[in-house]
Amino acid sequence: MSRRRATRPYQLRLGPLALPDWALMVAVCLVPIGFMVARSFGRVNAVTLDVEMTGTIDAYRTLFSDAYRPVLMRSLSLSGLTVLLCLLIGVPTAIAMSRLPPRLRTVALVVVMLPSFVSFAVRIFAWQGVLATGGPVESITGLQLLYRPPAVLIGMITAYVPLFVLPAYGALGRVPREVLEAANDLYATPRRQLLTITLPLAMPGIVTGAVLVGVLSIGEFIVPAVLGGGKVLLLGNILAERGAGRDQPLGGAITVSMLVAFALFTVVLTVVRRRHAHHDVGAAA
Amino acid sequence: MTPISRRSLFALAAAAGGAALLAACGDDESESSDTAAPEGSSEGSPAGSTPAGEITGTLNLLNFAGWASPTTYADFAARYPGASVNEIAWVSADDSIAKAKDRAGDIDVLLVDGNTFPRLTALGVLAELGTLPSMAFVSDAYKGNDWDPTDTYFAPTDHGRTGIIYRKDLVSTPPTSWADFFAMAPEYSGQVAMLDYQASVMDNVLVMLGKPIGSTEQADLDAVLEVLTTVKPHLLAISTEVGKAVAAGDAVMAICDAYDAQLALTSNPDVVFVDPSEGQVGYLEGFAIVDGPRNDLARAFIDFFLEQENYAAFINTVASPYVQPDNPGIDEALRNSPVINPSADVMAKVGYHVFLGEAQATWDATWDAFKAA
Numbered sequence: 001m002s003r004r005r006a007t008r009p010y011q012l013r014l015g016p017l018a019l020p021d022w023a024l025m026v027a028v029c030l031v032p033i034g035f036m037v038a039r040s041f042g043r044v045n046a047v048t049l050d051v052e053m054t055g056t057i058d059a060y061r062t063l064f065s066d067a068y069r070p071v072l073m074r075s076l077s078l079s080g081l082t083v084l085l086c087l088l089i090g091v092p093t094a095i096a097m098s099r100l101p102p103r104l105r106t107v108a109l110v111v112v113m114l115p116s117f118v119s120f121a122v123r124i125f126a127w128q129g130v131l132a133t134g135g136p137v138e139s140i141t142g143l144q145l146l147y148r149p150p151a152v153l154i155g156m157i158t159a160y161v162p163l164f165v166l167p168a169y170g171a172l173g174r175v176p177r178e179v180l181e182a183a184n185d186l187y188a189t190p191r192r193q194l195l196t197i198t199l200p201l202a203m204p205g206i207v208t209g210a211v212l213v214g215v216l217s218i219g220e221f222i223v224p225a226v227l228g229g230g231k232v233l234l235l236g237n238i239l240a241e242r243g244a245g246r247d248q249p250l251g252g253a254i255t256v257s258m259l260v261a262f263a264l265f266t267v268v269l270t271v272v273r274r275r276h277a278h279h280d281v282g283a284a285a
Numbered sequence: 286m287t288p289i290s291r292r293s294l295f296a297l298a299a300a301a302g303g304a305a306l307l308a309a310c311g312d313d314e315s316e317s318s319d320t321a322a323p324e325g326s327s328e329g330s331p332a333g334s335t336p337a338g339e340i341t342g343t344l345n346l347l348n349f350a351g352w353a354s355p356t357t358y359a360d361f362a363a364r365y366p367g368a369s370v371n372e373i374a375w376v377s378a379d380d381s382i383a384k385a386k387d388r389a390g391d392i393d394v395l396l397v398d399g400n401t402f403p404r405l406t407a408l409g410v411l412a413e414l415g416t417l418p419s420m421a422f423v424s425d426a427y428k429g430n431d432w433d434p435t436d437t438y439f440a441p442t443d444h445g446r447t448g449i450i451y452r453k454d455l456v457s458t459p460p461t462s463w464a465d466f467f468a469m470a471p472e473y474s475g476q477v478a479m480l481d482y483q484a485s486v487m488d489n490v491l492v493m494l495g496k497p498i499g500s501t502e503q504a505d506l507d508a509v510l511e512v513l514t515t516v517k518p519h520l521l522a523i524s525t526e527v528g529k530a531v532a533a534g535d536a537v538m539a540i541c542d543a544y545d546a547q548l549a550l551t552s553n554p555d556v557v558f559v560d561p562s563e564g565q566v567g568y569l570e571g572f573a574i575v576d577g578p579r580n581d582l583a584r585a586f587i588d589f590f591l592e593q594e595n596y597a598a599f600i601n602t603v604a605s606p607y608v609q610p611d612n613p614g615i616d617e618a619l620r621n622s623p624v625i626n627p628s629a630d631v632m633a634k635v636g637y638h639v640f641l642g643e644a645q646a647t648w649d650a651t652w653d654a655f656k657a658a
Contacts, residue, residue: 044646046384046641046643046644046649047645048407048408049379049383067654067657068653068657071657132535133312144475147522164467229521229524231520233657242649246379246383246649247649
């Protein structure tokens, strides 16, 4: 008790220092989100673009109508595939990087991050050239991919794999070598070490990477606009084309729906992670 | 002259627009000493009679990216020391409305067509053009439009029409009608491009179906959606760069504006532009002033833009059908091009976009359903 009393004044002194941060967070994050939530229950005048706050749920009806269902399904499936492929490519890459000697790790990290030093738009337009008719991909494989869903998927994976690798590598790098050496001494096979030690301990970083890729890819609009030829529309395109100016209620409805979906996704992941952690602790005990 | 395609590269245009807006934010100190004109009056001195020394500041111009001669803005700055033009890239008609509304985008002059113009007048954001001497160079054929019968707010700059382009070396039977275009799409599946411009595409499908341009009947719009969703699996792309795609051979035929077709056939002689036999939809574009603190600067710019020499430089750059038929500076190649100067028979079948009013929402829903499919 006495210890708690002793620390309390120290905490009180620090509290007010965080107020500007909280004020900034409220001003630049929560207020705009609140504005979007409110707008999502409005109705837009198609001529003047004035939004009348009527409390209607028409924007949500539109978003989940038959007309937009293909966009929703396409966005979810492409985003899910992107996360999955980023996991399949990124986890082995991050594991391999984490097992390199320290000097080579830095080199590998620079190599993985190198594409990110080039403007995102430039990279995507470069892929347009690579996938175009007569481009290297078509010349070698005979496949015409540009302006088709696979081109969008390729663009998204190449854009987001580095973003996935970074947190995964960070988490894998923190797996204590002593634990792995102990497992080795106890004749655990490499596969067992990977599945029971390395991946569980690195799970927070892998999940962070997956969430990062999922959030960004479902709202992506440059990749489908450039590599999808304007006909592979995702939610981000609807937001950019309609939500941003023409139909703010629909834009609000898309934003709110995405926020709710990601909140649920994050809650589920957190619960799974905690259960996993408890299971590991129990097993270890 | 650099071939330029307007309505290009949505993402880049948006980025450029954002950058231009940021640039514009820091420039107010040096602007004209104009005071804001009273709402609805805007009777600043006409540019033609305004001494050059009074025209200063930075004009925010919402325009198709590069829809001017390469030297237009620099020449304007040279004519009026202390004045400059900040081009903000056009993104969409709705974006234009959003930026003009309450001067949210700090736009002084914007390029509009007859479909968008009534929306601006509904908002009450426009300032009068005043007396612009260079308007005398604009043919009467493009003045006195339904949406601005007294030429008070709208200064015509260019016009055009939407038709079909195809590659004569890659297509066995040339399309001559909209019906041909849509019927041939399966044969050339994956090699057909569609213009990413709602009004042009939907209106032309209505023309093909024998329905009135701008029809708001749900049955007509359902029929349009049926045609568009049927052809969608065969499309290479829905793009603003269809001329380039056909010239390059990525697509063998496309729905395309005349100016884009002219640029395409200039770069590749195998490209052919067709005025569909059923008729087609056209447009007339021009500048309007968003009422604000730089109205005189805006008037000076529009007047300068329409001066014969400057206007010819603009047309020779963008290869658009023009509104100054007697301008001697326009290239012979453009004068003699049937794409740019069509016959009276062709023009007799050209209809124009109409203002849709509240029915715009129904059109938007139809277009979105097509693009989302």
